[in-house]
Amino acid sequence: MEETFSLEHMPFPLLIKDILDARFSGILFLSHDEVKKGLIFKEGLLCAIQSNRTEELLGNILVALEIIGKEENEQSLAQARRERSKQGIILLEMGLVQPKQITQALRRQMETRFLDLFTWESGTIQQVEKPSITKEPELSRHDYFQLIRKGIMDLVPFSLVIDSLSSFAESRPNILAEQIPADLGIDTESLYEYTVSELLLLGQDPARALLALYCTGVASFQESKHKNLIDGLRSKLKQLKGQDPFDTLGVDRKISEGGLKRAYIRIVKEHHPDTYAYADDPEVKRLANDIFMEIQRAYNTVVKTIEGKQADEPSGIDETLQAELLYGKAMEHLKTKEYQKALDMLRLCVKMRPEERLFMESYARAMFLRFQNAGIGSPLEIKSSIRDGLQRFPQSDTLYVIWGWVLKKEGSKKAPEVFQKAYEINKNNVDAQRELRLYQIRENR
Structure with missing residues (x-):
């Protein structure tokens, strides 16, 4: 059985966990840009790995270990190619290395x-099941798990750590082993005392350690109460990726403008992120936003196709549709940390539809993220925008949370009061819950 999917939807650490859990036997083919790798597994354990990266050739590894020199590497590699032999055998025959x-x-x-x-953030994966793998694993289970933990602790981009743990945001980990591995390099005794969202706020190391333990079977989580919804949204997102945009919108190529x-409008109403506002789960929100962005991309493409115009400038569309379109693009820019582009589009959304609470909340959130992550703007500017928003939407819990974040960043003692509001x-509101719990934890210490 073959399956093809993307690392953007299945981060490598979670892929390795799935392979371990399923005791998968077969081959994984991974590619990213020009790099291609093939991994052979037997019952979930790594047996061999091939790569076309030059720096990962055996000779270059020996040079890095200072066992041979660069000239000896080049000579032995050239001879191996001439004789169609392996470089290791040639090096042994030349007397340049010992078997050990x-x-x-x-x-x-x-x-x-x-x-x-573990450093790859994108790429394609082809998984080919082959139950008849005869090659035995090169590493013991202990050494293999240690290698996985090293990859997660040292190399995985933290954004992928967050993505990998986000579906368990409000869960507390269950530690399944009597003794936690000592190779993580941090104190792990209190990991089980926090929810995942709280651990993410404590810094990178605790979150990385938790993911490392989860991927090697030492920790587990209670399933989200919205598991069925999450599974359905993931399936929908997978369906939309790469789907013909006309099929996404359910229209044919002769569709009229009306x-x-x-x-x-029908599909926006069906899949707008607000549809899932009842689900207090960050993974639901993330998936809903991703689905909505796929719909926006499809709409852009269809408009461009049937009108022969740039999708950024759809004509004949009323302001409601334009605002929804701009909002989707703004969320894309926000996801890629292009804060100014996101703010410019959200500002237009607010201007076009001042009655839309989501646009105002997203605008304030983008201002805060720009200040927090890029150091652009000021707390005064953000608070001014929030006050304007609260005049229109006095019951916006999201605006109060963002206000609390600003106060917290300023070190103000009023932040807990705002989160309480x-x-x-x-x-x-999971953000308010988390912030209040963190303040409570600090007070109890």
């Missing part, structure tokens, strides 16, 4: 090729 050194270098080569994959507008408006 080859074994050492092969081990380092496998580790290097494997650890590199028909396109009606189809778009958000919680009183909406007791299901």
